[in-house]
Amino acid sequence: MRALLIEDDPLLGDGIKTALEREGYAVDWFMLGREAISAIGSEAFSVIILDLGLPDMDGMQVLHLLRQQSTLPILILTARDAMEDRIGGLDAGADDYVLKPFNLKELLARLRVVMRRAEGRASQILTLGALSIDEARHAVSWRGKDVKLGRREYALLLELARHPDRVLSRPRLENLLYGWGEEVASNAVEVHIHHLRKKLEKHLIINVRGIGYRLDSQAQ
Amino acid sequence: MRSIRHYLLRTLAMTLVVAGGVAVTAAYLITDHELEEILDTQLSLHSRIVAGQLDPNATIDDYARLASRMGLPDHPAQLYRDGKAVPVSRSESGPKLYHEEELKLVLGFWNPDGSPRLLGGKWSDAGPFPAPLEEGFRWESYDGHRWRVFSMFDVASDTWISMGLRGSFHDEVVERITWNNLLPMLLLLPLLLWLMSRIIRRGIAPIHALSSQVQGRSARDLRKIDNPVPQELNGLRQSLNDFIARLKATLERERRFTADAAHELRTPLAALRIHLDNAQAGGEQSLQKAYVGVERLQRVVEQLLILARLDQVATTSPATIDLYPIIAELVAELWPLAEERDQYLRLIGLTRLEVRADEVEVGILFRNLLDNALRYTPEGGQVEVELALWEGLPQLTVSDTGPGLPEALLDKVTERFRRASGQGTTGSGLGLSIVSELAQRQNAHLTLSNLTPNGLAVSVTWEQNQHQNR
Numbered sequence: 001m002r003a004l005l006i007e008d009d010p011l012l013g014d015g016i017k018t019a020l021e022r023e024g025y026a027v028d029w030f031m032l033g034r035e036a037i038s039a040i041g042s043e044a045f046s047v048i049i050l051d052l053g054l055p056d057m058d059g060m061q062v063l064h065l066l067r068q069q070s071t072l073p074i075l076i077l078t079a080r081d082a083m084e085d086r087i088g089g090l091d092a093g094a095d096d097y098v099l100k101p102f103n104l105k106e107l108l109a110r111l112r113v114v115m116r117r118a119e120g121r122a123s124q125i126l127t128l129g130a131l132s133i134d135e136a137r138h139a140v141s142w143r144g145k146d147v148k149l150g151r152r153e154y155a156l157l158l159e160l161a162r163h164p165d166r167v168l169s170r171p172r173l174e175n176l177l178y179g180w181g182e183e184v185a186s187n188a189v190e191v192h193i194h195h196l197r198k199k200l201e202k203h204l205i206i207n208v209r210g211i212g213y214r215l216d217s218q219a220q
Numbered sequence: 221m222r223s224i225r226h227y228l229l230r231t232l233a234m235t236l237v238v239a240g241g242v243a244v245t246a247a248y249l250i251t252d253h254e255l256e257e258i259l260d261t262q263l264s265l266h267s268r269i270v271a272g273q274l275d276p277n278a279t280i281d282d283y284a285r286l287a288s289r290m291g292l293p294d295h296p297a298q299l300y301r302d303g304k305a306v307p308v309s310r311s312e313s314g315p316k317l318y319h320e321e322e323l324k325l326v327l328g329f330w331n332p333d334g335s336p337r338l339l340g341g342k343w344s345d346a347g348p349f350p351a352p353l354e355e356g357f358r359w360e361s362y363d364g365h366r367w368r369v370f371s372m373f374d375v376a377s378d379t380w381i382s383m384g385l386r387g388s389f390h391d392e393v394v395e396r397i398t399w400n401n402l403l404p405m406l407l408l409l410p411l412l413l414w415l416m417s418r419i420i421r422r423g424i425a426p427i428h429a430l431s432s433q434v435q436g437r438s439a440r441d442l443r444k445i446d447n448p449v450p451q452e453l454n455g456l457r458q459s460l461n462d463f464i465a466r467l468k469a470t471l472e473r474e475r476r477f478t479a480d481a482a483h484e485l486r487t488p489l490a491a492l493r494i495h496l497d498n499a500q501a502g503g504e505q506s507l508q509k510a511y512v513g514v515e516r517l518q519r520v521v522e523q524l525l526i527l528a529r530l531d532q533v534a535t536t537s538p539a540t541i542d543l544y545p546i547i548a549e550l551v552a553e554l555w556p557l558a559e560e561r562d563q564y565l566r567l568i569g570l571t572r573l574e575v576r577a578d579e580v581e582v583g584i585l586f587r588n589l590l591d592n593a594l595r596y597t598p599e600g601g602q603v604e605v606e607l608a609l610w611e612g613l614p615q616l617t618v619s620d621t622g623p624g625l626p627e628a629l630l631d632k633v634t635e636r637f638r639r640a641s642g643q644g645t646t647g648s649g650l651g652l653s654i655v656s657e658l659a660q661r662q663n664a665h666l667t668l669s670n671l672t673p674n675g676l677a678v679s680v681t682w683e684q685n686q687h688q689n690r
Contacts, residue, residue: 011488011516012487012488012491019498022501022503051487053483079484079485085479100486101489
């Protein structure tokens, strides 16, 4: 899960980034609207978090430009509780909003909801054959038994499970797992896949040679 | 305030009544005079005709015949011989009255010695009518009535002739003419008043329309008044529209200020909260960052309170003060902040500079300026405070070696919550708006300029004529 955070306030941005990373998100944080707009074209993200009060551009304008380029779920942060501002944000293409100051748990829940909705799911528990993932609790169970996973392993499994039976290329997985500028070992994805297969079932994740991986939704 | 409608109605009605009164009185006086002339002419004319008919050799019997013709019912003419009344025989047909008014016109004859010869009916009722003493017109009182009398002496027949008309005849005619003038006016008056009232009502209807348009509005409705008004109300409508526009601008500023204040308060609050959440989840530096958030919040709250106070207190209490000790004290106070960031802070220029200002406000102003300079200047940079006379005007300048401001922002940065972008520092965007507001109150003006190669200089220059203005 890779989030694009657009927040001009250094202190708040830092706090959100720290919190999201702890939750297993890779976070790319931009302080200016135009930087974020140029980033969205070149990188793969799961969700966008946008603060409407930016110094260089009007938040609404940024929202419009983002929407022109991307169908990704967008969550807006706003300090303005005037009804028109919130409605304006939703009408301009935001999927949801959070009013500052917000509860961290609420922010995380709303992020999960907008991403889930973007995938067309209604439940927060993702079930594929014998695999079940509870996004809210970060809990994974295989054949009814809980399995303990590392932060990156969980994130990797979630990305694969979100697009079952679809081949996800290795660079794309790397992209979704690690933020821009993060140090990534060349075999990092392979190592995490190896651990996942050991903890779950060897045939659950299928290696598509030379391209990447896919998750078999029929695996028992 | 009195009502325009009532005022117009009252004054116009009064004017109407007075004008009518004057017109009727004038008509009365003119009629009175003209009628008297007409009647006098008639009296003299008829007297001449009578004189022309008199036979110089007429005997008493001729006069007796004449008397019988002149007699009126109940008022027989009286014939005299040697000053004594002689009975007159009635005419066969008896006296006849052709018109009521005939009773008021009387003819009389006198002998040259003033003794009566023949007097018409009315002039012998209470003894003989006074004899004429000279020719011409005169007023005579007789038997309780006033008479207009014309007298002439006919030489041929050696006779005084007098013809008289009762004053009441003249008075009644004048009265009747006057009434005939007055009556239509009195009948027309209510109609005229009603018409005037309608016209006035229609005339001032646009005022009512305008006022009801303003009155009926909700407090939030700040549209321009655009319904057409007559020329005379154009100015008023223009002023109202100007006022509405100013009100709208003020409200819009207030609204933006509230929104901006919400942002400035909630953002550090959100940051504070998320860092506390992170700290609880075991983040090592998060607690430290939470403190930074608290400090920032505190600063914003303090600045908002300063602004609120400035908005409330409209007047300052200026006195002639020396800037140097105040500035020096504050520079010393902020010295640790500069030291912490390894910045070179110094105070140069005059050591005595008098301005007329409020000491407390100058303190707040300078503190914000210096605080801004230190905040936006990178570590190891330079901040210089200078007291000088610039073209004879007292001037306080704070210059730094920070990034300066984009040219486009130089004019706007004094607006509340306007903040230079892309800077890592967490300012609230209120500092310079406080400075600008304070400068205005001190009758000083604020100049911002970028320095080469980098840096910003902010000058506060006190106006020369401040002594006169205050």
